[in-house]
Amino acid sequence: xxxxxxxxxxxxxxxxxxxxxxxxxxxxxxxxxxxxxxxxxxxxxxxxxxxxxxxxxxxxxxxxxxxxxxxxxxxxxxxxxxxxxxxxxxxxxxxxxxxxxxxxxxxxxxxxxxxxxxxxxxxxxxxxxxxxxxxxxxxxxxxxxxxxxxxxxxxxxxxxxxxxxxxxxxxxxxxxxxxxxxxxxxxxxxxxxxxxxxxxxxxxxxxxxxxxxxxxxxxxxxxxxxxxxxxxxxxxxxxxx
Numbered sequence: 001x002x003x004x005x006x007x008x009x010x011x012x013x014x015x016x017x018x019x020x021x022x023x024x025x026x027x028x029x030x031x032x033x034x035x036x037x038x039x040x041x042x043x044x045x046x047x048x049x050x051x052x053x054x055x056x057x058x059x060x061x062x063x064x065x066x067x068x069x070x071x072x073x074x075x076x077x078x079x080x081x082x083x084x085x086x087x088x089x090x091x092x093x094x095x096x097x098x099x100x101x102x103x104x105x106x107x108x109x110x111x112x113x114x115x116x117x118x119x120x121x122x123x124x125x126x127x128x129x130x131x132x133x134x135x136x137x138x139x140x141x142x143x144x145x146x147x148x149x150x151x152x153x154x155x156x157x158x159x160x161x162x163x164x165x166x167x168x169x170x171x172x173x174x175x176x177x178x179x180x181x182x183x184x185x186x187x188x189x190x191x192x193x194x195x196x197x198x199x200x201x202x203x204x205x206x207x208x209x210x211x212x213x214x215x216x217x218x219x220x221x222x223x224x225x226x227x228x229x230x231x232x233x234x235x236x237x238x239x240x241x
Contacts, residue, residue, distance in 0.1 A: 051136060052128050055147055058219035059124040066117040066215050073110035078211035080109050082183075083198050089187045098186060105183045108176035109200075113208035115170040120159060120212050127154045148217040156209065164205045171204060 065071055072078055082090050082105065090102050131150070139146040171177045180200045188195045 052131060055128045055131075055220075056125055058222070059128065059151075059216060060121060062215040062219040063117055063121045063124070063212070066211065067114055069114065071117065072113045072208070072211055073107060075211075078214045080113060080204065080207040080211070081106060083203050086184075086196060086198055089183065089196050092190065092193070093183065093187060096190075101179070101183050101186060105176065105179040108174050108179045109171070109204050109207075111174040112167060112170035112176045112204060113211060115174060116163060116166040116208060117212065119163065119166045120209075123155050123158050123162060124151060124216070127151055130154070145217050145220060147220045148213055151216060152213050159209050159212070160205060163209060164201060167205045167208055168201045171200060176200070176204070 066078075072080060082102065093099065093102050128151075135150060139150060142149065171180075177200065184197055187193065188197070
């Protein structure tokens with residue numbers, strides 16, 4: 001029964017893009033064929049490996065996209081703004097004609113996230129390698145973002161731990177720390193304002209990770225809805241050439 005479930009999962013993720021009704025019809029036919037013959041040329045390990053390879057390719061594509069120039073900065077769904085508690089800082093400085101300082105700070109934070117993004121790939125890949133058959137069943141039965149939810153559950157804390165020093169280094173490298181300090185030093189010098197000094201490293205790390213999962217969810221949607229490029233022998237064997 002496990003074999004049937006995992007075969008169905010593989011077909012669900014990689015069926016030709018002929019509409020959801022056709023996808024589920026294909027799954028049903030494949031399951032019925034497996035039941036009637038009582039055998040399959042594929043082992044559970046092969047099908048599970050095919051799934052893991054597919055998810056790994058999705059992760060690699062998503063991380064590569066974020067690592068490019070403007071991967072964060074030009075994507076409005078993940079672009080990192082100043083923190084919410086700094087909204088009054090941004091508004092005040094823009095009214096005083098110092099909007100460029102704010103713009104420089106925002107751009108540099110996003111550049112830091114792009115610079116650091118590639119460091120997330122290994123953590124995601126390790127989580128995928130550790131995926132069990134039970135995990136795979138959960139993804140099959142879950143929502144369209146079930147794989148993303150699985151990865152966030154299993155990697156968020158590790159990502160933060162590994163990502164924070166990488167982000168800190170990137171923030172310094174691209175000048176984000178300097179621009180950040182300029183913004184809040186300028187604001188805190190304004191008479192009669194309440195001083196503001198958010199933690200840049202922690203904020204940028206969390207927002208960069210949020211963006212990673214948004215991008216991974218996009219890749220998962222693509223895997224579920226569109227045919228995959230079966231470029232390896234394993235994927236051809238599992239899902240057909």
